[in-house]
Amino acid sequence: MIFWACGGIAVLGGVLATFMTDLRRAVLALWVCGLGVGGLYLSLGAELLAVIQWLLSTLIAIAFIFYAVMFGEFSTPEDAALGVSVTPEPEKKKEWFRPVMPLIVGSAFAGMIWLGATHLPSMAQHGILFSDPHEIIETTKTYGPQTQETEKKSEVAMGVQGLGRSLAEDHLLAVEILALLLFLVIVGSGVVARLEKPET
């Protein structure tokens, strides 16, 4: 029940974030969507990921609002120079057909994901397409994995302790690459966004 409630909140937030005309409201909807996805993680037993998702969603929403306010919604450079924020720009002609193509492509993409997931053996086997995930989680806890090898591994890899151990032992290279990537992103963004002063 909680899973579907969080799923509904996430999808509703996603719909509003996609179609809201005001960017600040769209960002708030994205925040709600992030909170909903965090709730989904929590109901799937991923507590650490849920907390990280909630924190990041909030920080991202704050950053988005900061940038949206900083840029404003200027219609012309003259308005921008005056600092006049022009809320939704009056449309010169009716563009009701503009969202049609994105909607078709988006629906095709969603359908492709859904159909692709039905062909994954584990998904189809456990009926994860429709059923509540709690049953599957409970099955995993009660009966455990099917082979002895994975059973031994699962005894170690449970909870946050197991996640930490797995990160430090099995996925150390991935963590290092991610750290390097984030470092390069910080430096590169500073270089890209610098203000170039005209040469005198």
Add this chain to the structure above:
Amino acid sequence: MITIAALLGGLGLVCVLYRKTILGLLVGLQLLGLSASLMLVLSGVASHVPNEGHLFGLFITLSQIGQLVVGYALAVRIFYLKKRTSVEDVRSLKN
């Protein structure tokens, strides 16, 4: 369950194609990232190796931060040059 991830992914793609500003584009990319992350977690749960799914979801979530920061930097750069943040202006950064 997968339906939620699929819907979020579809909405993300719609947002990427529909929005005209860079910040709107970044909102769509965030939705796509959320969908991918959720899909990995669900796959992990379905395959009875939940921790693997959680880890890959974590990697995707953290990679999204990098993507967002680069997007902000590009938006700032374009705003310096054009006083607006339209997606169409991105190609003006080429030269």
